[in-house]
Amino acid sequence: MFTPVRTASNNCWRCLTHSKTIPSLGRTILSLQNIPKRFYATPSATGVDAPVDLAHTRNIGIIAHIDAGKTTTTERMLYYSGFTRRIGEVDEGSTVMDYLPAERSRGITITSAAITFNWTPSAPGSQPYTINLIDTPGHADFTFEVERSIRVLDGAVTILDGVAGVEAQTEKVWRQAEKYGIPRLIFVNKLDRVGAKFGPTVKEIALKLNAWPAVLQLPIYEQDKGGRDDIFRGLVDIVEKRVFVWDLGGDGQKIDVHDYNWLEENRPDLYSEALTARVALVELLSEHDEELVEVFLDIGDHHTISSDAIKKSLRKQTLRGSSEVVPVLCGASFKNIGVQPLLDAVIDYLPSPLDKPETEISYDHGKAKGVLSASEDRLCALAFKVVNDPKRGAMVFVRVYSGTLVRAHHLYNTTLGVKERVHRLLRMYADDAVDIQSIPTGHIGVIIGLKNARTGDTLISDHHHHHSGKGNKHHQKASDAFGTVQLRPIEVPPPVFFASIEPNSLSEQKPLEDALSMLLREDPSLHITTDEDSGQMLISGMGELHLEIARDRLVGELKAKAEMGRILISYRETIPSTSEYELRTVFEKEIAGKLAKAGCHVSVIGLNEPPILGLGTPNETIVDGNIISVDIVAPEQTLTMEEAETVHTKLPKSIDIEELKSSLISGAMAALGRGPYLGFPVRNTSVKITIDPSKDYFGTESTLSAYSSAARLAATAALKEAIASNEEGILMEPMMNVIVTVDEKDLGKVVGDLSSSRGGHVLELGGGDEEVDRLDTSKVYAPGQAGKGNDNDGGVGGKRWVVATVPLKEMVGYLKHLRSMTTGRGTFVMNLLGWERMTRPRAVDVLKDIRGG
Numbered sequence: 026m027f028t029p030v031r032t033a034s035n036n037c038w039r040c041l042t043h044s045k046t047i048p049s050l051g052r053t054i055l056s057l058q059n060i061p062k063r064f065y066a067t068p069s070a071t072g073v074d075a076p077v078d079l080a081h082t083r084n085i086g087i088i089a090h091i092d093a094g095k096t097t098t099t100e101r102m103l104y105y106s107g108f109t110r111r112i113g114e115v116d117e118g119s120t121v122m123d124y125l126p127a128e129r130s131r132g133i134t135i136t137s138a139a140i141t142f143n144w145t146p147s148a149p150g151s152q153p154y155t156i157n158l159i160d161t162p163g164h165a166d167f168t169f170e171v172e173r174s175i176r177v178l179d180g181a182v183t184i185l186d187g188v189a190g191v192e193a194q195t196e197k198v199w200r201q202a203e204k205y206g207i208p209r210l211i212f213v214n215k216l217d218r219v220g221a222k223f224g225p226t227v228k229e230i231a232l233k234l235n236a237w238p239a240v241l242q243l244p245i246y247e248q249d250k251g252g253r254d255d256i257f258r259g260l261v262d263i264v265e266k267r268v269f270v271w272d273l274g275g276d277g278q279k280i281d282v283h284d285y286n287w288l289e290e291n292r293p294d295l296y297s298e299a300l301t302a303r304v305a306l307v308e309l310l311s312e313h314d315e316e317l318v319e320v321f322l323d324i325g326d327h328h329t330i331s332s333d334a335i336k337k338s339l340r341k342q343t344l345r346g347s348s349e350v351v352p353v354l355c356g357a358s359f360k361n362i363g364v365q366p367l368l369d370a371v372i373d374y375l376p377s378p379l380d381k382p383e384t385e386i387s388y389d390h391g392k393a394k395g396v397l398s399a400s401e402d403r404l405c406a407l408a409f410k411v412v413n414d415p416k417r418g419a420m421v422f423v424r425v426y427s428g429t430l431v432r433a434h435h436l437y438n439t440t441l442g443v444k445e446r447v448h449r450l451l452r453m454y455a456d457d458a459v460d461i462q463s464i465p466t467g468h469i470g471v472i473i474g475l476k477n478a479r480t481g482d483t484l485i486s487d488h489h490h491h492h493s494g495k496g497n498k499h500h501q502k503a504s505d506a507f508g509t510v511q512l513r514p515i516e517v518p519p520p521v522f523f524a525s526i527e528p529n530s531l532s533e534q535k536p537l538e539d540a541l542s543m544l545l546r547e548d549p550s551l552h553i554t555t556d557e558d559s560g561q562m563l564i565s566g567m568g569e570l571h572l573e574i575a576r577d578r579l580v581g582e583l584k585a586k587a588e589m590g591r592i593l594i595s596y597r598e599t600i601p602s603t604s605e606y607e608l609r610t611v612f613e614k615e616i617a618g619k620l621a622k623a624g625c626h627v628s629v630i631g632l633n634e635p636p637i638l639g640l641g642t643p644n645e646t647i648v649d650g651n652i653i654s655v656d657i658v659a660p661e662q663t664l665t666m667e668e669a670e671t672v673h674t675k676l677p678k679s680i681d682i683e684e685l686k687s688s689l690i691s692g693a694m695a696a697l698g699r700g701p702y703l704g705f706p707v708r709n710t711s712v713k714i715t716i717d718p719s720k721d722y723f724g725t726e727s728t729l730s731a732y733s734s735a736a737r738l739a740a741t742a743a744l745k746e747a748i749a750s751n752e753e754g755i756l757m758e759p760m761m762n763v764i765v766t767v768d769e770k771d772l773g774k775v776v777g778d779l780s781s782s783r784g785g786h787v788l789e790l791g792g793g794d795e796e797v798d799r800l801d802t803s804k805v806y807a808p809g810q811a812g813k814g815n816d817n818d819g820g821v822g823g824k825r826w827v828v829a830t831v832p833l834k835e836m837v838g839y840l841k842h843l844r845s846m847t848t849g850r851g852t853f854v855m856n857l858l859g860w861e862r863m864t865r866p867r868a869v870d871v872l873k874d875i876r877g878g
């Protein structure tokens with residue numbers, strides 16, 4: 026399946042650039058040759074994989090605003106690594122990375138795929154490195170997915186668009202990366218474009234990302250006949266004090282390398298800027314690095330301090346994963362400029378898995394926290410992405426955090442409590458794959474043949490478990506705490522949009538259900554609910570685009586023959602916060618000739634605020650913004666402990682108290698899942714269920730399912746009572762936290778629109794001159810323009826942002842509106858704050874909309 030490799034030629038740019046024979050002036054034409062393809066990953070004839078050196082591994086991701094050039098940059102990386110033979114163009118729909126058809130046709134990156142390639146850095150005598158590149162989505166609807174993929178990265182490259190600067194989505198993802206302490210470097214892309222501004226973008230990094238930029242490169246523009254700096258040609262390497270000039274129009278493999286003498290002679294303005302940049306770099310690094318200060322004091326000169334000393338300090342400080350020092354590079358991927366030095370920087374400054382050998386975990390269903398050491402020999406891996414492949418079936422992308430994942434071994438999924446077998450292991454090269462025998466600690470690969478694992482599940486080796494003895498092979502209890510280990514679980518946010526989904530015919534029901542369950546394994550932020558009465562299925566998710574893509578995937582890739590209805594906002598229902606209704610119900614029904622009968626007492630109470638997870642009493646279950654509690658009591662409330670025990674014994678031995686409780690809870694959850702008013706899920710409600718065995722137990726007729734039905738009926742009836750007298754304040758709508766970034770001149774319009782036409786509350790205005798608690802940007806070095814881009818035409822320098830809370834309903838279609846208000850320059854991000862009770866007039870509007878639809 027894979028072709029024999031071509032040997033690397035000696036004639037490569039990295040060897041030459043570092044060779045001492047480089048002419049002190051003059052040009053050296055260099056050519057980058059293809060690295061042998063995958064020589065390091067081929068399983069040998071004996072079935073043993075070649076050893077992998079963790080110090081020579083980088084697990085990285087690219088985070089960027091949509092359209093910043095992530096796909097284009099990735100393509101170039103693959104090309105220069107020798108993996109692809111031709112450069113794919115996003116615009117042609119032929120890229121290697123975005124291999125799902127839905128992504129190609131939309132031209133945006135949706136799914137986190139992981140891809141492996143290798144890169145030999147330019148430093149003389151370097152060994153090849155294995156880079157596992159994990160693709161992260163750029164669209165706001167997929168923030169959850171970004172957060173999920175960020176967890177498996179050791180480091181990240183942030184790509185900025187040199188024209189647009191730091192966009193809102195980038196800020197958001199940056200903060201997530203900060204939260205997880207992921208070391209980052211920044212690549213300012215698209216510097217070839219008219220209006221590109223490197224200096225102001227560097228300032229913006231400080232202003233908006235609150236990070237200290239360590240400028241490692243300066244862009245070089247060639248002057249056209251009119252004397253304007255117009256054509257982006259290359260960059261000055263501040264650390265190594267050299268200049269790279271790319272061939273115009275080539276594939277980027279030919280690079281002219283010059284030294285500073287050339288720069289001084291040909292571009293004196295840029296030369297003096299480069300000197301300033303080096304002083305700024307050494308000063309910045311010295312602020313946090315005593316060792317470098319020592320070196321500096323010995324030498325006493327910013328310019329003669331060795332590049333190795335600077336690199337060492339840069340690496341040390343970047344690895345902290347804080348924003349104290351963030352390397353900033355520049356380029357234009359589309360013009361094939363700057364990508365090889367970027368790859369070098371990935372190796373130089375981003376961590377290997379050994380740099381962070383401990384991973385946060387939780388045990389015992391989230392109750393205990395701890396750390397997992399990479400030296401632990403028991404296997405622990407995270408399924409960070411499940412992708413359905415038409416030929417191979419479910420591909421489960423995993424990162425191994427400890428131990429070794431071995432082919433043909435059995436795994437135990439601690440999230441689902443099931444056992445599975447590893448049929449095949451693959452290492453992925455975009456849509457091409459190589460079979461491997463094992464995936465060692467710190468590495469990334471794909472498991473084929475798992476039937477259950479979903480995105481986000483934790484997998485350990487199975488031999489630490491024994492069967493629970495209940496005869497069910499698939500449900501086992503862990504033999505020790507390790508059996509409950511969870512790798513950094515993240516909360517799945519509640520869905521805010523939904524649509525009905527229906528098979529085209531009855532015979533399509535089963536294939537549709539199968540396709541949906543695959544989709545849910547891939548993306549746990551999608552939800553499916555089935556209406557018990559009508560049997561109608563609803564799919565819900567985090568955004569309109571999220572659901573549209575789910576539909577495209579379902580119909581296109583998973584071949585489901587189904588129709589999705591209109592995408593609507595997922596409202597919630599509640600009961601008035603002062604209300605409390607209680608009633609007792611006895612459920613009685615003949616099922617298959619047998620009478621099922623059980624009773625329970627339920628009270629429902631409206632809550633002003635949703636309950637806080639983790640704060641309930643042991644008796645309370647907090648789920649989807651509600652509290653459910655179950656008590657099993659005697660008729661008289663004054664019981665001693667012993668008497669309470671005997672009350673329980675009034676229930677037959679065949680009924681397990683814990684099972685009874687969970688049946689009652691699931692009955693209550695079913696009632697809360699479908700509100701009495703319009704059928705939306707209920708929130709901000711407490712449901713108390715009380716069982717008095719002397720009244721509610723009817724011998725063998727009182728089965729667990731009878732109790733569940735009783736709880737559902739009673740809770741539904743009580744909720745109906747609670748809203749019967751008062752329709753006010755019982756619909757809740759999703760409220761969003763919105764951050765809009767606009768040019769100064771559009772600020773007034775945008776604020777006015779948000780607060781008057783959209784019913785939002787503006788909380789904060791930022792940007793411009795009135796920055797207070799952000800970092801002091803006057804202390805930040807940003808290159809002035811020996812290159813270009815100091816013309817301040819209301820571009821990145823004049824950006825302002827608005828923070829507001831706005832109902833989601835008013836944000837539908839907002840992007841288009843914002844674009845037209847701001848001549849296409851405004852951007853925004855939003856995330857769910859919570860649900861708020863709607864006023865009567867708003868609720869009436871919603872009702873009209875729902876009924877009209």
Ligand SMILES: Nc1nc2c(ncn2[C@@H]2O[C@H](COP(=O)(O)OP(=O)(O)OP(=O)(O)O)[C@@H](O)[C@H]2O)c(=O)[nH]1
Nearest residue numbers: 091092093094095096097133134163215357358359
């Ligand atoms: N002029 C110029 N255009 C670029 C450069 N890099 C990317 N582009 C263009 O910008 C657009 C977006 O590039 P992509 O690589 O698809 O961006 P992306 O960040 O992967 O976008 P998503 O996958 O949608 O998040 C494409 O039309 C590219 O051709 C560059 O260096 N210069």
